[in-house]
Amino acid sequence: MVLFRVTGNDTSPESYRHSVQSPFHSRSRVIRFVVLVSGSGSNLQALIDRRDPSVDIVGVVSDRVEAPALERARVAGIADRWVPWGSDRLEATRRLVSVVQDLGAQAVVLAGFMRVLSADAIAAFPWRIVNVHPSLLPAFPGANAVADALAAGVVVTGVTVHFVDEIVDHGPIIRQVPVAIDPGDDVASLHAKIQKVEHVVLPEVVGDLAAGRVSVVEGRVVWIESR
Numbered sequence: 001m002v003l004f005r006v007t008g009n010d011t012s013p014e015s016y017r018h019s020v021q022s023p024f025h026s027r028s029r030v031i032r033f034v035v036l037v038s039g040s041g042s043n044l045q046a047l048i049d050r051r052d053p054s055v056d057i058v059g060v061v062s063d064r065v066e067a068p069a070l071e072r073a074r075v076a077g078i079a080d081r082w083v084p085w086g087s088d089r090l091e092a093t094r095r096l097v098s099v100v101q102d103l104g105a106q107a108v109v110l111a112g113f114m115r116v117l118s119a120d121a122i123a124a125f126p127w128r129i130v131n132v133h134p135s136l137l138p139a140f141p142g143a144n145a146v147a148d149a150l151a152a153g154v155v156v157t158g159v160t161v162h163f164v165d166e167i168v169d170h171g172p173i174i175r176q177v178p179v180a181i182d183p184g185d186d187v188a189s190l191h192a193k194i195q196k197v198e199h200v201v202l203p204e205v206v207g208d209l210a211a212g213r214v215s216v217v218e219g220r221v222v223w224i225e226s227r
């Protein structure tokens with residue numbers, strides 16, 4: 001989908017195309033990503049397995065030294081780092097941003113990263129941080145999205161991939177895919193169904209970002225025709 005924007009009196013698609021530049025615009029055809037993780041890292045694995053030639057995963061950073069995701073990075077030959085979090089979110093975010101920048105990141109993927117970044121991270125990577133969340137946002141933000149959907153009795157939930165802003169599980173939505181909730185579902189079975197979708201959708205979106213196909217204009221996602 002391509003959106004067209006009115007610029008002065010010129011409403012042509014051509015004027016719109018030239019007015020939008022992807023935040024991932026680069027002379028290079030490869031974008032360097034750092035992936036932030038806290039847990040198992042199945043989404044990280046999906047990104048690694050995708051082997052998108054435009055996506056270079058230059059590092060994996062966790063707030064938890066025991067996160068299995070770090071081992072996945074080591075097995076794949078990707079630099080892994082542990083940034084202990086502590087109680088000072090501003091200070092922890094600063095340390096994390098510095099590690100991510102040292103790894104050479106141009107963009108960041110939150111793939112099961114269970115900490116809330118401060119505004120410093122958003123400022124360091126404007127519209128260059130994306131998150132995968134296990135619900136159809138704005139429904140069920142937060143750490144218990146799967147359980148919350150079950151408790152609410154909804155029959156459809158899903159996956160959201162969005163740009164990260166300063167509010168938790170908020171920011172311009174890039175893609176959403178619904179997942180049906182069956183009567184017998186519990187948190188484990190529903191999360192498994194959701195993750196199956198995440199493992200397809202997140203790598204696709206990261207590929208779209210790297211290829212410069214998606215941008216943000218006035219707080220909303222726009223898709224850019226191939227250049």
Ligand code: GRF
Nearest residue numbers: 040041042043112132133134
């Ligand atoms: C995913 O379900 C993601 O939506 C949520 O945390 C989970 C991480 O899973 N933010 P994994 O560590 O990628 O297996």
